Amino acid sequence: MEDRKVLLSVKDLIVKFHVRGRVLTAIRGVSLDIYENESIAIVGESGSGKSVFTKTFAGMLDSNGFIDNGKIIFSDEELSDTVVKLNDNAKKVIAENKKKLDEYSRLEFGADTYKAILELESEKRRRADLSKEEAEAYEKELLELKHERTNTFNLKQTYDPSKEKDKIKEAGKKISELDTKIKAFEKEHEQKVKERANSLAHDTAYNQEFDRKMAELKAKHAKEVSEAISAETEARNEILAKEVYLSVGRFGFRKRMKQNNALLDALKEAMKLGVDLSDEEQRNAVFDKVTFRVKYLDENSERLHGICILNLANIRDGRDWSQIRGTKIATVFQDPMTSLNPIITIGKQITSVIMKHQDCTENEARLRALDLMDKVGIPNPEARFDDYPFQYSGGMRQRIVIAIALSCQPKILICDEPTTALDVTIQAQILKLLKDLQKEFNYTIVFITHDLGVVANIADRVAVLYAGQIVEVGTVEEVFYDPRHPYTWALLSSLPQLAERNTTLYSITGTPPSLYNSIVGDAFAPRNPYCMKIDTLEEPPMFKVTDTHYAKTWLLHPDAPKVEKPEGIQNIHEKLVKAFNI
Incomplete structure (x- = not known):
């Protein structure tokens, strides 16, 4: 893969959801590079x-979901290339930005002292409040009480008022008791915090010593930040001022100035803390707090030119997603009937997408739509153009959904189990269609599935997910013929196509872990027949098998006992060829 361009680079991604007053961690530290023109399952x-x-890099997370950590860097030259006009107003704003940054840069001389001031203040707050361990214990117990109350309330709603009055009464009594207990617990906590703060307020010796240290640090800081900045720093600030303007240039005037000021505030705070702004990664991180950074490249008398660092994990403006979703990253969903509007004609649904994302007339959009319908295998597209979705079969509807997804020639096509609702014959046709169109449109396929037969026919590489983590990744040949993770062994062993006569079909025992709780050790350990003690204590790292093959299991540690993969998936090449017609 070294000679192929990384199109999407995901690093340390954590995705969480707010669910019924609790937080569920759905993605736990996933890192994965996706290449141009490949098919990855x-x-x-x-x-x-x-x-x-996949919803995280298509901007389609549900409203209760959020990216808690990580980066999703999308490398698209056309989208990244940024130009803003260098008119009189732009020059004025850049000059003002440069003046402010020069003033803020003095704060870099006092960064160490400023951090010492923050630490001194933090230490005082810790003395006035509960310890971290006490606070965590309180939050945990309070959450458990509230969770118990919610469960009791939900259970009460299931009882039949005509037959289970006693149970309803008992549940109501328990809810009242829990409400009283929660209030008493919160009041006790509040009282404890007040006592701790009151104790500190009357600690004269400590407060006098604190005031003395703080006065010394502030005097030292004031002296340090009075120094003049160097010519080198001024040159850096000039580039920074231009990057700030480049980064907000796509917004309207009011929002542009608001974002401009927010970036200046973020840079000021970074300078206070001594962040190395000459380091690309650190500079990107500062900009990411407000919007993605546009790196300055060059300029002339009429325009500034830069290239933006597209971190999809940090997009906050819906209009930014409109330039990516559909045009650069498109999705084919599982059920074509729910993807299409039943009261709008097929042709109108395709042309509306083309006209929204491409600068063309309705007549031009119609011609492009007819061409796409022909390419996805719709017979006599002119006659079927004005039909409604109910007049198409399931396979033909899925072909239309693919046509809509490809209408703007995206770089990445996400296929979310697009063949699940179709019969086996149509499945094969759709998979072949996706692969054939890939050669023409040069898109990357990200195929979501639990069907390893589909994987064998469409993918170049495979990433195996378990409990929100990638546990194995490699080429199709490596994962199918030389799997290394016990979970991958279990998935392959569960294939009904590989089962033999008079044998019991293999199934994975147990259930996946609850993602509400923090997971200690290997998440697959409770279901792993090869589980070792270390699996229950420490999370395994990602071990390298080959340059393209990695697996997250302690079985690959040099000191681990040698374990052979299950007999049922040994020498499975011939079985796979026969079963899936590879």
Whole structure:
């Protein structure tokens, strides 16, 4: 893969959801590079995080979901290339930005002292409040009480008022008791915090010593930040001022100035803390707090030119997503009937997408739509153009959904189990269609599935997900013929196509772990027949098998006992060829 361009680079991604007053961690530290023009399959059981993972870089997370950590860097030259006009107003704003940054740069001389001031203040707050351990214990117990109350309330709603009055009464009594207990617990906590703060307020010796240290640090800081900045720093600030303007240039005037000021504030705080703004990664991180950074490249008398660092994990403006979703990253969903509007004609649904994302007339959009319908295998597209979705079969509807997804020639096509609702014959046709069109349109396929037969026919690489983590990744040949993770062994062993006569079909025992709780050790350990003690204590790292093959299991540690993969998946090449017609 070294000679292929990385199109999408996901690093340390964590995705969480607010669910009924609790936080569920659906994606736990996923890192994955996706290359141009490849087909990569994301496989795993239901609930493993396959769809959530791809929704993060399509901007389609549910409203209660959020990216808690990580980066999703999208490398698209056309979208990244940024030009803004260098008119009189722009020059004025850049000059003002430069003046402010020069003033803020003095704060870099006092960064160490400023951090010492913050630490001194933090230490005082810690003395006035509960310890971290006490606070965590309180939050945990309070959450458990509230969770118990919610469960009791939900259970009460299931009782039949005509037959289970006693149970309803008992549940109501328990809810009242829990409400009283929660209030008493919160009041006790509040009283404890007040006592701790009151104790500190009357600690004269400590407060006098604190005031003395703080006065010394502030005097030292004031002296340090009075120094003049160097010519080198001024040159850096000039580039920074231009990058700030480049980064907000796509917004309207009011929002542009608001974002401009927010970036200046973020840079000021970074300078206070001594962040190395000459380091690309650190500079990107500062900009990411407000919007993605546009790196300055060059300029002339009429325009500034830069290239933006597209971190999809940090997009906050819906209009930014409108330039990516559909045009650069498109999705084909599982059920074509829910993807199409039943009261709008097929042709209108395709042309509306083309006209929204491309600068063309309705007549031009119609011609492009007819061409796409022909390419996805719709017979006599002119006659079928004005038909409604109910007049198409399931396979033909899915072909239309693919046509809509490809109408703007995206770089990435996410296929979220697009063949699940179709019969086997149509499945094969759709898979072949996706691969054939890939050669023409040069898109990358990200295929979500739990069907390893589909994987064998469409993918170049496979990433196996379990409990929100990638546990194995490699080429199709490596994952199918030389799997290394026990979970991958279990998935392959579960294939009904590989079962033999008079044998019991293999199934994975147990259930995936609850993602509400923090997971200690290997998430697959409770279901792993090869589980070792270390699996229950420490999370395994990602071990390298080859340059393209990695697996997250302690079995690959040099000191681990040698374990052979299950007999049922040894020498499975011939079985796979026969079963899936590879």
